[in-house]
Amino acid sequence: RSTKTRLRFLRRLVFAIVLFVLAMIALSQFTELKRLAGGILASTAVLGLVVGFAAQHTIGNLVAGVQIAASQPVRIGDRICFDEREGRVTDITLSYTYVDPGDGSHFVIPNQLLVEGVVHNRSTEDTQA
Numbered sequence: 001r002s003t004k005t006r007l008r009f010l011r012r013l014v015f016a017i018v019l020f021v022l023a024m025i026a027l028s029q030f031t032e033l034k035r036l037a038g039g040i041l042a043s044t045a046v047l048g049l050v051v052g053f054a055a056q057h058t059i060g061n062l063v064a065g066v067q068i069a070a071s072q073p074v075r076i077g078d079r080i081c082f083d084e085r086e087g088r089v090t091d092i093t094l095s096y097t098y099v100d101p102g103d104g105s106h107f108v109i110p111n112q113l114l115v116e117g118v119v120h121n122r123s124t125e126d127t128q129a
Contacts, residue, residue: 007094020044057112058095064111065094074114078123082109086122 021041028037052059069092074080078089080099087101097109 057110060112061095061110064115065092067115068092068097068111069094074119074121075123078121081120081122082114082117 021044024037024041024044027033028041068074074089074092074097076089076092080087080089082099085099085101085107087099087107089097090100090106091098092111095111097111097114099107099109101107
């Protein structure tokens with residue numbers, strides 16, 4: 001559910017940004033408002049740069065989540081070993097992968113670390129080798 005809510009929010013945010021940029025471009029067509037629209041667009045670009053740097057890890061986790069969904073190196077139910085910890089994957093979201101080591105606790109791996117690190121998926125081992 002929370003993934004759907006996040007995607008809905010992200011879709012609405014992108015739509016609002018596109019509408020805002022289009023409105024500023026339309027305003028810049030009027031000679032009297034050209035300087036105002038240019039200033040607003042420039043300050044919006046700086047704001048976007050600041051937000052981009054601030055959300056760098058979050059965006060990285062989201063991109064890694066999409067990469068995991070596409071390539072599926074691990075799936076829910078797989079037994080994995082990551083960073084000297086072992087357990088069964090219980091959930092994979094866009095940002096995090098949840099693993100149950102079997103002792104009643106859970107550990108959470110940010111997807112960016114999962115994509116960049118070495119994961120030993122014991123569920124896909126070839127027992128005939």
